[in-house]
Amino acid sequence: MMNYARFTTIESVKGLSVDQLDFLIDSQSNSIGGLLLHFAAVEYAYQAATFEGRDLTEEELARWGAALNLGEEGRVQIKGNELSYYMEQLDAVRRTTLEWFQTVNDEWLYEEEPFWGDQPANYYFMWFHVFEDEINHRGQIRMIRKRCEVTG
16 A cells, blocks of 8 residues: 555656746645655654654754654755655655564554554554555645646
8 A cells, every 4th residue: 555655656746847846836835845755754753653662863853854844844945856856765765664564563563552642553553644644645746736837
């Protein structure tokens, strides 16, 4: 499921220029580039949380924070990159995720931990959320792409 979600994301951004990746519909929106880096950042954060049982370090937050938070921070910091940059980030994080998944068995997916608001959730749900987030934001990407093609 994760690979299919990623495949459809990649298909939705093929051929985009730096200007299209940086395009903002308005002063409150996210760019396509920002959303792509957000996918990598969320997946990286879930690697740390679920496989290593930890929060991101200050150094990791310095690298991934703007992509995790998006908003103004993302608009300021995430721009000027070629599509290949985002694809490399997504690919590198996904390779690590797949390596981590090889270290656990299916029973691991059903282990529960406190999650949002200290509610119990299993790793299966947590990782479902990783690609669910990508699927939801991919809808934004498609809308932004259509808008920048109309106005650009």
